[in-house]
Amino acid sequence: xxxxxxxxxxxQMLDYTTPxxxxxxxxxxxxxxxxxxxxxxxxxxxxxxxxxxxxxxxxSPWIGLLLGIAVGCLVGALHAFITIRWNGDQTVAGTAVNxxxxxxxxxxxxxIFSTTGYSPQIQNYFGAQAYRVQLPFLATIPLLGAxxxxxxxxxxxxxxxxxxxVLLYHTVLGLRIRTCGENPKAATTLGINVFRVRWFAVxxxxxxxxxxxxxxxxxxxxxxxxSMPNGVGFIGLAAMIFGKWTPFGALGAALLFxxxxxxxxxxxxxxxxxKLAPGLTLILPYVLTLAVLAGxxxxxxxxxxxxxxxxxxxx
Amino acid sequence: VSESNFTxxxxxxxxxxxxxxxxxxxxxxxxxxxxxxxxxIVGMLVIAASGRDPFRAYALLFGDSGLxxxxxxxxxxxxxxxxxxxxxxxTGLSVALAFKGGLFNIGAExxxxxxxxxxxxxxxxxxxxxxxxxxxxxxxxxxxxxxLLHGAICIIMGMxxxxxxxxxxxxxxxxxxxxxxxxxxxxxWIAWFxxxxxxxxxxxxxxxxxxxxxxxxxxxTAKLLRIMMPTRLNTSILLVLIATYATWFLLYKTxxxxxxxxxxxxxxxxMEAPRAQGINVSRRILQLMFFSGSLAALGxxxxxxxxxxxxxxxxxxxxxxxxxxxxxxxxxxxxxxVLAGLFIGALRTGATSMxxxxxxxxxxxxxxxxxxxxxxxxxxxxxYLVKIIQxxxxxxxxxxxxxxxx
Numbered sequence: 061x062x063x064x065x066x067x068x069x070x071x072q073m074l075d076y077t078t079p080x081x082x083x084x085x086x087x088x089x090x091x092x093x094x095x096x097x098x099x100x101x102x103x104x105x106x107x108x109x110x111x112x113x114x115x116x117x118x119x120s121p122w123i124g125l126l127l128g129i130a131v132g133c134l135v136g137a138l139h140a141f142i143t144i145r146w147n148g149d150q151t152v153a154g155t156a157v158n159x160x161x162x163x164x165x166x167x168x169x170x171x172i173f174s175t176t177g178y179s180p181q182i183q184n185y186f187g188a189q190a191y192r193v194q195l196p197f198l199a200t201i202p203l204l205g206a207x208x209x210x211x212x213x214x215x216x217x218x219x220x221x222x223x224x225x226v227l228l229y230h231t232v233l234g235l236r237i238r239t240c241g242e243n244p245k246a247a248t249t250l251g252i253n254v255f256r257v258r259w260f261a262v263x264x265x266x267x268x269x270x271x272x273x274x275x276x277x278x279x280x281x282x283x284x285x286x287s288m289p290n291g292v293g294f295i296g297l298a299a300m301i302f303g304k305w306t307p308f309g310a311l312g313a314a315l316l317f318x319x320x321x322x323x324x325x326x327x328x329x330x331x332x333x334x335k336l337a338p339g340l341t342l343i344l345p346y347v348l349t350l351a352v353l354a355g356x357x358x359x360x361x362x363x364x365x366x367x368x369x370x371x372x373x374x375x
Numbered sequence: 376v377s378e379s380n381f382t383x384x385x386x387x388x389x390x391x392x393x394x395x396x397x398x399x400x401x402x403x404x405x406x407x408x409x410x411x412x413x414x415x416i417v418g419m420l421v422i423a424a425s426g427r428d429p430f431r432a433y434a435l436l437f438g439d440s441g442l443x444x445x446x447x448x449x450x451x452x453x454x455x456x457x458x459x460x461x462x463x464x465x466t467g468l469s470v471a472l473a474f475k476g477g478l479f480n481i482g483a484e485x486x487x488x489x490x491x492x493x494x495x496x497x498x499x500x501x502x503x504x505x506x507x508x509x510x511x512x513x514x515x516x517x518x519x520x521x522x523l524l525h526g527a528i529c530i531i532m533g534m535x536x537x538x539x540x541x542x543x544x545x546x547x548x549x550x551x552x553x554x555x556x557x558x559x560x561x562x563x564w565i566a567w568f569x570x571x572x573x574x575x576x577x578x579x580x581x582x583x584x585x586x587x588x589x590x591x592x593x594x595x596t597a598k599l600l601r602i603m604m605p606t607r608l609n610t611s612i613l614l615v616l617i618a619t620y621a622t623w624f625l626l627y628k629t630x631x632x633x634x635x636x637x638x639x640x641x642x643x644x645x646m647e648a649p650r651a652q653g654i655n656v657s658r659r660i661l662q663l664m665f666f667s668g669s670l671a672a673l674g675x676x677x678x679x680x681x682x683x684x685x686x687x688x689x690x691x692x693x694x695x696x697x698x699x700x701x702x703x704x705x706x707x708x709x710x711x712x713v714l715a716g717l718f719i720g721a722l723r724t725g726a727t728s729m730x731x732x733x734x735x736x737x738x739x740x741x742x743x744x745x746x747x748x749x750x751x752x753x754x755x756x757x758x759y760l761v762k763i764i765q766x767x768x769x770x771x772x773x774x775x776x777x778x779x780x781x
Contacts, residue, residue, distance in 0.1 A: 098481075098556070138748075148751035151479050151556055155699050156748035162693075163740025164421070170735045171425045294560060301557065339573025346561040353558070354551035362554070 063202050069322065070206035075187075075280045077318030078217045079104070079289065082272025083296020084303060084310035085224055086265040091305060092228060093261030094241035095143055096150040096367040099135070099157030100269040101293025106131045107273025109165045112179055112284040113172065121186045124278045125271065132270020133263050140262040144255055147369035166286055179277075179284040186211045186279035213271075213279035220268065224307040237261050241363035244370040254370050272296065298349040304360045317345040402760055406753045407704045407711070407746075409760070411718070414745035421741060422734065432732045440725030452724055454606030458681065460720030461611035462487075465674030466698025467716050468615075468622050471707040473667040475626055476635040476660065477642025482544060482559025483671040484695025485566035486537040490672020492570045494533035494679045495686045496579065498593025503528065507596040525596040530614075530676045537672020538665040540566060545664030549657040555664075567692065575686050590686035599681040611677040616713070618673055623709040625666070634659050671695060700747045719743060 083100050090097040097103075107128040115124030135157060142148040142156075173179050185191065193215055198208040228234040236257050239247040244254045276292065277284045295317050302316075303309025323341040352360045419429040437443065441456030466483045473480035480486075497503050503525070511521035544562055547553035579590040599609035626632040637649040638656055646656050674694060679686065701719055705711030719739070726736040749756060 096556075098560075142748065142751045146752055146755040148754065151481065152699075152703060152747060153751040155481070155696065156744050156751055158744070159696060159700065159740050159747060160744030163737045163742075163744060166735050166737040167421065167425075167741065170733070176735070291564060294564060297557075298561060339568045339571070339576070342568040342572050343565045346565045350547065350553065350558065350561050353553040354547050367554075 063205065066203070067206040070203070071210060073315070073318050073322050074206070074210060074214045075318075076321045077314045078211075078214050079272045079275045079280065079292045080296050080299050080317055081217045081221065081311060081314035082268050082275055083293050084299035084314050085220055085307060086269035086272065087297055087300035088265075088303070088305055088307055088310050089224060089228075089237070089261050089268065090265035091300065091366050092241045092363060093237045093258045094244060094363060094365040094368065094370070095140070095258055095262050096154065097136075097139060097262065097265060097269075098151050098154030098297070099139055099161075100154075100266070100272075100296060101289060101291065102154075102158035102161030103132055103135045103266050103269040104273035104276065104289040104293045104296075105161040105165050106135050107270030108277035108288045109168060109179075109273070109284050111270075111274030112182065112277040115185060115278045116180065116182050119182075119184050121184055121191060121274075121278045124185075125274050128270045128274035129267045130270075132267040132273070135270070136263040136266020137259075139266065140259045143369065144258050144262065147371065150367055150369070165284075169284065169286060177286050181283040182278070183282075185282045186213050186275075187282060211279045213275040216271070217275070218311075220271075221307045221311045228307065233257075233260075238363070240370075241365055244365050244368075248372065254372075258370070269293070269296075295345050298345045301360050301362075302345070302349045302352050304352075305363060313345075316348075320344040402757050403706055405760060406756055407706055407715070407750065409756055410746045410749035410753070411704060411742075413749050414742045417745045418738070418742045422738075427732060427734065432729055432734055435728045435732055436722070436725040436738075438725070439728035440721035442721045442725075450603070451606050454603055454608035456717070456720045456724045457608055457612040458677075458720075459723050460716045461615040461681075462674040462677050462694055463697050463701055463719050463723075464615045464713055464716030465618065465677065466671045466695050467701030467705060467712040468619060468698075468709065469667045469671035469674075470695075470698045470702035471705060471709070471712050472622055472626070472635075472670060473663060474702055474707040475639050476663040477639035477646075478545075478548075478660065478663065478667075479556050480541065480544075480559055480664065480667050480671075481556050481699065482541060482563050482668075482695065483698045484692055485559070485563035486541050486668040486671035487675040487678070487694045487698075488570055488690070489540045489566050490533035490537035490669075490675030491679045491690075492574060492579075492590075492675075492686055493536040493672070494529040494597075494676035495590050495593060497529040497532045498525075498597035498680065498684075499591040504594035504597070508594060511596050519600070522596050522598075522600060525594065526599055526680060529593070529597050529680055530673065533676040534669035534672045537675065538667075538669035541664040541668020541671070542661055545661045548664075549660050563695070570686070571688075571690065575688060579686065589683075589688040592685045593680065597680055598684060599677070607682075609677075609681040611681045615673070615677070618670060619709045619713055622666075622670065626709070631659065631662065635663050638663075671698065674698075697743060700743045703747055703750045 083104060086100050086103070087097060110131040111124040111128035113124070114127030115121045118124070139153055139157060142153040143150045169179060170176060191212055192209050193212055195208045198204045228238060236247065236252050239250070239252060240254050240257045247254050247257070272292070273289060276288055296314070299310050299313035299317055302313035303311070320341055419433065422429040422432050438446070439448070439452055441449065441452035441454075466487055469483045469486065470480055507521045507525035511518040514521055540562060541559070544553075544555055544558035547558045548555045575590050580588060581591055599611055601607060601609050626636065634649060634654045637652070637654060638646055638659055641648050650656055678694070697719060701712055701715040704718070705713070705715035722739040722742060726739040729738055730736060
């Protein structure tokens, strides 16, 4: 394995990491405010399809990204309407989003593109050379060279992680969000409008999941496939837990799980343990997450009011 | 903006707890019916918005669903409806039973596939298959006994494995405090990848075959008997009805069931009451998860022993997710689950015909998802229902009467 190969592998790993990272950030924001969003896999599917749709018809991935964000916000608003406005069960609402996404996207794929299984491939996507972020001064440095020619979405993922960290831990709004997730009653006592904060967190989080979907269809790949997101949303959910509900933790977990996704190709290239079953590497994220939750490896604890509907004036 | 607390006031006024459960509430039966009705209407709008004829599409959907007798292909469609429903009812019962104990078993999917793979294994594994093959030959006209026994062993082993798989999540919840939703989701994917990316790609495939061929085929003695020739309808629907009765009996006629329901009613408020009554909550939750998982695994064994006869390489997820929808539409009551399962089975059967009208068969997912969404919105559905009822009353009765009644 020479430097070029290592760089290529790192870049490939980052490609896998980005959708997981966005999904995990969605979970972090939403659950910090106390709303479980199990539908983020479905929102990613929405984002992936509409992202491609925008990029396909406008020949610009930027329009695709915007459309992905918009549809993410819309589905997020639906989730918020059910779970915050009407105190519906958050897991049930999320399941509904997932199931609808499966049916509706297949329907739209056949309706708009008259194809089954795959959308047409596009030329103008974030993974294309013209849309990559060029940092030539890094190219000759070992390891950092991998960062010299990355898709915009990968950098956007890193930026969002930092922004989310600042938002949650260094702003008043972030403090309010976390209060709503830990103790909504105390938040109300302090004059915080729990409902409004939760609406914001859910919609902003869903927008991130929508971006995660576009990172699949118009960045890692250059088209939408009917199997998308193929459980990436659930890996994101696992990454959120493994990262202990923090943005940087989510980044670390997403990097780890992204690596897990390409271990197979690393093995193929290096020839280490060719007999290792692919199933055993794919279950890694989920096993690690269970281990962390169960306290076998560290301990990951959810926000105290996570998943609980909030009723004003209830004792 | 003043966010009013009308929902909690409303809930209190109607004696409904946070989850919206109240067994005596006459609206209970209307919520799933209205949800499904609204979902069907939204489905029509989706079809109409894409420039197709919703009435023709629904005529195809329900005409070929197997629900309406008559027509040349009705027997086949009816058989398909029952075959599909048997699997969905099994996963639906699994989720419903867990709901009764206050647990959201979102892992019926994984338990379904664990049951399927274990049933496959005992279907083809030489020591078992040869024994029953020899027995079948020796018994002659009584060969069905060998078929019955081999099928039973496959199903029971599958159910034990599926139950154990679910009990892992139960154990992690009880002993380690791992949220049951998260635990079962993780176990879903662990099961799925272990099976489809490992077992079916190597250890359980015939060596001469390519890796896309799926697992070994089960022996003839392991296959479920067909009960309505020439269709492929098999005994799975009868078995699932027995399972439904067993679930109902467990819930409403046994001490264990009573304790499970007691835990379920108080799941939101710490389960102190059942603990104070001396119920071993941890143990009951473990048992509940085991029962729940074995019901989902029953569906998985139907999939193998009644339909594919091997673990196919083309298996796709969805049975467990559908089971969640069915449990919700069926309001977690065994009878309701059967009705909801038949409805979804009919939708899935008829959806294949909708392809004539250029509508992909995943259309039924839209209806299902919408129905689940409206059930999640049940507080709103109930709120507007009560409003409508009250408006009717004030219209028919003079207001003075109402005051007197209050």
